[in-house]
Amino acid sequence: MTGIERGGWDSCDYCRRGQVVIQQTELRFRRVTDRGVIQCQVSVPVGYCDQCGFRHVDAAADAAIEAAARRAYEELGAK
């Protein structure tokens, strides 16, 4: 089975056997910038493989993470 694209994952990209289950997940991360350290928390859908536990983050979740980081960076500049 190839060529199935629907913005998600039918099977795991890593082990190719597991089913990927999407869960809304609170991600916390720190990033060092030229204005200092930013701490972010963002809720994004993350796909977890039920076999190997591999985490799948799609482009939309990636964009949400970047947007949160940018917001926190702007706030640092406003101080």
Ligand SMILES: [Zn+2]
């Ligand atoms: Zn897997």
